[in-house]
Amino acid sequence: MRIRSHRGHHRAALIAALLSVAVAAGTWQASGDPGPGGGAQVRRGGVVRGGSGPVPGAEVTVYQAGTRFGERPRRLGGAVTDVGGRFRVAYAEPRDPGAVVYVTADAAPADGAAGGSGRGHAALPVRFAAVLTGAPEGPGRPLAVTERTTVAAGFALAQFTRDGGFAGPWPGPRNAASVAHNLADVTTGGISRFLAAPPNGGQTSTLRAFNSLADAVAACTARTRGCSELFAAARPAGGERPRDTLQAVADIARAPGTHPDRVFTLARSRPVYLPALDAAPAAWTLALRYEGNGHEVDGPGNIAFDRGGDAWIVNNYVYGADPHDPVCGGHELLRLRPDGRDAPGAPYAGGGLYGAGYGVAIGRYGDVWAANFGFQGQGCALDPDPLFRSVSQFDARGRTLSPPQGWRQGDYVQPQGALTGRDGTLWVANCGSRSVTRVPDGRPGRAHNIPVGGGALVKPFGVSLDGRGRAWVTGNGSDSVAVFAPDGSLERTVTGGGLRRPLGIASDSLGNQWVSNSGAVPVPCEDGTAQEMADAVGPAGGPPAAGASVTLVRPDGSTPAQPFTTGSLTLPWGIAVDGSDTVWVADFSGQRVTRLCGVRTRACPPGHRTGQPISPASAGYGFDGLVRNTGVQIDPSGNVWLTNNWELVPVQTNPGGHQLVLFVGLATPVRTPLIGPPRPL
Incomplete structure (x- = not known):
């Protein structure tokens, strides 16, 4: 000029x-010039x-x-x-x-x-x-x-x-x-x-x-x-x-x-x-990749935000730069500031933490829970069996509260999804034992296991909580969602509505549940393996898996006759609801995240119906810095965070991705921590 x-x-x-x-x-x-109470000039x-x-x-x-x-x-x-x-x-x-x-x-x-x-x-x-x-x-x-x-x-x-x-x-x-x-x-x-x-x-x-x-x-x-x-x-x-x-x-x-x-x-x-x-x-869109200190992120599975908006992340694997070198289960809990820097003292270790996957939750007093699934790369010499039977607990400053072997009361077996309710109760899905563990008021000594008989809940994976304190748990191996009353009794099992190899589940503010149907992902618990999962999902960027969709489950357990589909949903995994009740779906194959109109259609662009994509229908919100992402969560600034969990071509000795991805300012902010259904900031 x-x-x-x-x-x-x-x-x-x-x-x-x-x-x-x-x-x-x-x-x-x-509103005016600064008054006499202002700070330094x-x-x-x-x-x-x-x-x-x-x-x-x-x-x-x-x-x-x-x-x-x-x-x-x-x-x-x-x-x-x-x-x-x-x-x-x-x-x-x-x-x-x-x-x-x-x-x-x-x-x-x-x-x-x-x-x-x-x-x-x-x-x-x-x-x-x-x-x-x-x-x-x-x-x-x-x-x-x-x-x-x-x-x-x-x-x-x-x-x-x-x-x-x-x-x-x-x-x-x-x-x-x-x-x-x-x-x-x-x-x-x-x-x-x-x-x-x-x-x-x-x-x-x-x-x-x-x-x-x-x-x-x-x-x-x-x-x-x-x-x-x-x-x-x-x-x-x-x-x-x-x-x-x-x-x-x-x-x-x-x-x-x-x-x-x-x-x-x-x-x-x-x-x-x-x-x-x-x-x-x-x-x-503008998306940024975070890698913390550069040698700590390997297979991040999911994220939970604390009251101040710091991201707590569980890692599948010990960090290793070479995918051909075998790695064992991750033993560090990551904590990143909103700008991607490590929080003071982070990452944190101990308390039985080992190979956590999709399960990380923050309690009403700021304590952090990690579910020890026991992930490890092929060639790790450790026996995971004694290591995947616990959860780990940390306080808000990252100090361990669980013993060296983790909390084991509650009969955890390959635990995955975890979430805390407004009453302080922690719910954990046991992927390896067809059961759920309930921890009243977050007191490990009171934890008790709730088995679900027969084939009604096979490979429990994701957990959400509605405003009534009910827990909703996806069954990846049973194409179902189990609903538990606040006291732990099984209310019903939901099938149909397009449920097929479901993974993530998220509640909206009205008590509706949104379920991501991968259509193809067999979670490697019970007798499954990571290699079998890799074979089943196929190469990244392929066509949508049969059954890839999102199912809406109403508070009474009913579902629409058909699930919601769009071209950008190829292998849905994680799912989250933002402060305006719109729905965000992470894709394990397509390097993108999809935004769907929720039940409150007034929060969507004019003319949109429930389940219709707000993001571009065939492309979603894509980013070439994504690999295979599992977890998706919304922070108090409206940033959409995703976990680069597996590389596009995963070598099973160390298939883990090495970044968190943040889409800047894209969603309606959510008050954190996420305790029960989402609340707008």
Whole structure:
């Protein structure tokens, strides 16, 4: 954006006049300047820079995000950029340690037209943004507010963005702020070191998609027509047209499959940031791969989030970089911060932990449970039989509470799914013994085993809990779901409705159960083996398995006559429900996650029916950084986490994948820990 100085002064005057009109009209304003209770004074300089150069005359404002949905952000300070796009702003740091501070810069496109609808700050359609809280470079460094920092903020805080500002309850926005810094560096305005390096960088498509999105914003920065095209492409089905670039980015993040071709065409019209995509994606998602310290993730099976949004992950195997070297069962419990860093002291070991699979749960007091299935690679010299008969327990700081052999009361045999209810009761599915273990109030000494006779519950795998405290357990080998009353008595067994080799199960807020039917996966418990499972599922990326689908089971145990199917469901495994009761399904074969409309159709795009895909019908939300994923869970920031459990071509000495994958800002946030059915943040 090469602008002569006299043009810069003219543009600054134009913007100042527009701002004066907006204020006089009583349009959108923050709630006020900081009061005497503010924290330390901060003076910070920086630059607002578009794809072609500095942005003069931009109105720069520092805000504290609102702490409730719908609350207006609090203005902390402001400035106007000079002809070189430079500014210096003073403000008081909030005393609240959970507060999120961010900066916006409002400007007109470079061609000089303000545009917009005349409502609020949208008279200036170009709104840059950068998140200040949690920046790893610290508060003393200069800022660079750019299209890239805008895309990072808009995606990471998509679920908390309204009218070009951020607001939402703890810990959602705070955690989202840390994820924004994984995308863009607010001191340079460029890509972050995290995004630029393996296991991201050139190894996946995210960096190129991120740059293409920044190019789409740059098209608006450059010319008014670009803004009109961006806002039309970003408008969600049945929703309002965005009025600034930040809101447009957030709208794309929340509904990434709305107009992918139009966004791509706009991005190609302004190719500033490289490398970029050379073809339009099916949906504009941004996904990041996390690998912790780089030598701890091997076959992650499932995830549970604690109250603060940290991810606790169980590992099938001991870490090994070479898939041809035999590995034994994982003996570490991982704990990652929302930005992918290890929590203090993590990973944690001990307490009988060995080869945990799909079972990890957090209790109402923050204690963490892991179900010791006994996974190990071919060639491990250990006998798994004495090691797969327990669960392990840790406190909220990762200290072991279970003895060295794990808790064994309750007759666990190859335990898989686990979940804690609101009354504190832990439920565990025993894949190897056709039974369920119930642990009242999470007290291991009171654990008791509930066998299910005959063939009604073979290979129990997934567990969910409804609002009445009932436990719903999938039978992978019996094509069934067993329903247990809160006291442990068997109420009924559900069959039909398309149930076929079911794995994951998740409750919605209304008590409906959503079951992922793999159609083909024989879980390697009882007399099954991992090699038999690998042979049964076939190569990755193949056609849908016969029976691959999702079954809805109503609270009374009834099901629709047919399950829900779509082309993106090829080998469903994990399943989760978000804060708006839409359904997310992990695919073990297709390198994607699928989003389905739930029972509350008002939360879906207009015209959608229950079970209809919200994500692209044949592609889902795909990502080339996924391998074979099992667990899927939603965090308090609306990020969708998946486990890269097996490699695409699994070598059975060590078939484990080595990352967690996070789709940024894609789902409606959920209050954590997940105790019973999901609750919105």
